[in-house]
Amino acid sequence: MLSEYKVTRYSVLRPSQRIYNPLVFRIRIYNPPIFSERLKSFVSFDLNRTFILSNQISISMDTANQVLDELYFVTSTVVDWIDIFTRPKYKHIILESLAYCQEKKGLRIYAWVLMSNHLHMIVSSGTEASVSDILRDFKKFTSKRIMAELETDPQESRREWMLDRFRFAGANDKKISKYRFWQEGNHPELIYLHDFFLQKLSYIHNNPVKQEIVARQEDYLYSSAVSYAGDKGLLEVIVV
Numbered sequence: 001m002l003s004e005y006k007v008t009r010y011s012v013l014r015p016s017q018r019i020y021n022p023l024v025f026r027i028r029i030y031n032p033p034i035f036s037e038r039l040k041s042f043v044s045f046d047l048n049r050t051f052i053l054s055n056q057i058s059i060s061m062d063t064a065n066q067v068l069d070e071l072y073f074v075t076s077t078v079v080d081w082i083d084i085f086t087r088p089k090y091k092h093i094i095l096e097s098l099a100y101c102q103e104k105k106g107l108r109i110y111a112w113v114l115m116s117n118h119l120h121m122i123v124s125s126g127t128e129a130s131v132s133d134i135l136r137d138f139k140k141f142t143s144k145r146i147m148a149e150l151e152t153d154p155q156e157s158r159r160e161w162m163l164d165r166f167r168f169a170g171a172n173d174k175k176i177s178k179y180r181f182w183q184e185g186n187h188p189e190l191i192y193l194h195d196f197f198l199q200k201l202s203y204i205h206n207n208p209v210k211q212e213i214v215a216r217q218e219d220y221l222y223s224s225a226v227s228y229a230g231d232k233g234l235l236e237v238i239v240v
Contacts, residue, residue: 071110071191072131073200076119076139077183079169082162083116090146091222094119095234097142102236105134110197110238113204114222115211120204122191135186143181197240201228 101107106127113120125131170180191197208220218229226233
């Protein structure tokens, strides 16, 4: 029996995740049609093409409910594309802060790569805090930590030049007391189709290969490609 229901788009094919963004799709119910606030079944979406979801996918029938597990592709970029993450100690400030956000703020990381001047991730929030809120705090903290480290780093040959650039970037912003380290925004892209997830996953993992840093994705240490290859990476990730 084919019926119309207002449901929400899915984030990725994982049984633990809910579906979001209210839209009207046609749903074909393969299990007995027992309707409640949340229905679990095999379903397919007729949206120009068909997507068969895994069994036990949870569909939110109440579109007013807030869904906290939306997946986003996000990018955080250093001002002027300054290559500060060529130094391991600055990379590890990023990793430590991301690990803290995972443990204390509910950040869920599905994929990531840290390049010389930017960070790509696929993330969601597992708490009432939005992804935007978590990334705002992450960028605020890492900016202060990295600037404090850079100011007292006698071995950094580009220190004065970088500090000048960061100081200039924040000069006209009343919210910034001294330096701007990150560019504004995270350029979030909502991931609602599995194909789009795979496209962004490939894009993230292929960054170091495209830049000719490594020949294979899994050979780049500062990336979730290591985890997707079956080894333990520097950060815990949800492998899809």
